[in-house]
Amino acid sequence: MAESNPTQPAGIDREAVRAAARNLEDGPVTAGYKGDRTAVIKMLNEALATELVCVLRYKRHYYTVSGLQNGPIKAEFLEHATEEQEHADWLAERIVQLNGQPDFNPATLLDRSHAEYDGSEDVQSMIRANLIAERVAIESYRQMIERIGDSDPTTRHLLIKIMAVEEEHADDMRDLLE
Numbered sequence: 001m002a003e004s005n006p007t008q009p010a011g012i013d014r015e016a017v018r019a020a021a022r023n024l025e026d027g028p029v030t031a032g033y034k035g036d037r038t039a040v041i042k043m044l045n046e047a048l049a050t051e052l053v054c055v056l057r058y059k060r061h062y063y064t065v066s067g068l069q070n071g072p073i074k075a076e077f078l079e080h081a082t083e084e085q086e087h088a089d090w091l092a093e094r095i096v097q098l099n100g101q102p103d104f105n106p107a108t109l110l111d112r113s114h115a116e117y118d119g120s121e122d123v124q125s126m127i128r129a130n131l132i133a134e135r136v137a138i139e140s141y142r143q144m145i146e147r148i149g150d151s152d153p154t155t156r157h158l159l160i161k162i163m164a165v166e167e168e169h170a171d172d173m174r175d176l177l178e
């Protein structure tokens, strides 16, 4: 039976850890990375496109809603736009960490987005369109989280964090529905 080595923490194979850390060109991605990197990057790029479309939709709603009584709704639209932009930034950052290319191409943005843009002019139609988009986002994040499983804990954690905000957004929009 092998003697236990007091300098080595239980359960961690230090030689394997050092071997997996050797390829410096891969930045944060070590040889032990268990995810399907191509598939994860593709999913993250679809999520990025979705978030960018959501930024544009909320921004348009924010700028076009008028009327004194709509002030709080306008503020909610702006807050959501800002948070969707933050999600887009987190996703782009993660794609780069995984040695992928974040796709910001405006020509194909809508095709690659899960959620839709909205050109409606009355405020209740805007709220409804946003609620639909938020529910689409929630469901797409739920599927991504399920697919990633335990293969990439950092990406999984990020997607869970974003999904929780989308659930708040959906709740906010539902509260504004008449």
Ligand SMILES: [Fe+2]
Pocket: 051, 054, 083, 084, 087, 137, 162, 166
């Ligand atoms: Fe978002």
Ligand SMILES: [Fe+2]
Pocket: 054, 080, 084, 134, 137, 165, 166, 169, 170
């Ligand atoms: Fe959202």
